Amino acid sequence: MDGSYRSYSIGNNASVMRKERPIRVCHIAPSLDQLGGQSIQAARLLEGLREAPDVEAELLPINPSLPGPLRHLQRIKYARTVVNTLATLILLIVRLPRYDIVQVYAASYFSFLLTPAPAVLIAKLYGKRVILHYHSGEAEDHLSHWYWMAAPVIRLADVVIAPSSYLVDVFARFGLRAQAIFNIAALDKYWFRGRSPLRPVFFTSRSHEPLYNVPCVLRAFELIQRRYPEALLTVGGDGGERRRLEQLARELKLRNTTFTGLIPFDRMPAVYDAHDIYLMATDIDNMPNSITECFAAGLPVVTTNAGGVPYIVRHEETGLMVGRDNHEALAANAIRLLEDQELAAAIARRAREECAQYAWPQIKGQWLAVYRELAHPRERHEWDL
Secondary structure (H helix, E strand, O other), rough: OOOOOOEEEEEEOOEEEEOOOEEEEEEEEOOOOOOOOHHHHHHHHHHHOOOOOOOOEEEEOOOOOOOOHHHHHHOOHHHHHHHHHHHHHHHHHHHHHHOOOEEEEEEOOOOHHHHHHHHHHHHHHHHOOOEEEEEOOHHHHEEEEEEHHHHHHHHHHEEEEEEEEHHHHHHHHOOOEEOOOOOOOHHHHHHOOOOOOOOEEEEEEEOOOOHHHHHHHHHHHHHHHHOOOOOOOOOOEOOHHHHHHHHHHHHHOOEEEEEEEOOHHHHHHHHHHHOOOEEEOOOOOOOOHHHHHHHHHOOOEEEEEOHHHHHHHHHHHEEEEEEEOOOHHHHHHHHHHOOOOHHHHHHHHHHHHHHHOHHHHHHHHHHHHHHHHHHOOOOOOEEEE
């Protein structure tokens, strides 16, 4: 019997077969116009769900494309926040009644208040099943300081999903239940290339915000260039620290260092392919997409051990890890890869094998199980006539 049909008993002696309509899921997340971890994961999940016949998934963007003068306001920093928030609230009120499940992507602090909290509340007022899909590596600090506000909203959700066991452990410490479903790595979009010989061609791509500690990468690269004067560094990303980072690069007299700004999503595979080692010095993190993308593309990763990173990187097996804000150790381990290329090749090979667990075929069944359980709880459907 096709899984899209369900049997219902009527009275004691009869049953009927009825074709189920697809489960309708609304994903409340940024679109790829606001490039980041949430928008990338929402896009990958929606793309994968297109092949699931019993699920209809749609995006309700928290950065909606608006007409005329409203679009002009979206270009102004603080006005953009107000306009997007009001527009999203209207869309939530109008569109949520048509869905069975509402999947709300959430980060921390003030952004949690802007959209995730209202979205959960409106969905529950409509009687919808709610998935809170929490992505932020700042969860521990958020819950420590905003517990009084965040915990009641989190407990309203029927299911809390986090992309790493690290966040599950953080939630548990605050008496909150969550389950892990890994971020999706698009292995079909990133081609694996063995680097032989491994060149001193480095890449980093975190947002230019304090928690990602890009200055630590720049200071490490200054030490690397003392050993390898020809070394190159590409600094992808953008953010409030951009000018300060460019000034620091000048103060350190870095050569062959390029700040690219935001790199379009569809260009990332080619950018990874053009580089040989990935550097990351984040102070707070969860499950960075950039690490699994590097795994897929064959770039050995040298990273700090912040937050959830040790849950996905095994030191000297799938990457090299150092303590936070330690640019000397970051540089020393990058140089170690260049001077022990057999180790670098083994790390890249094992990382690619590790990455298979994050591919859509392995993640698909977990998401479908969540949707089906929420839409069709395990109790038997019976009508006693």
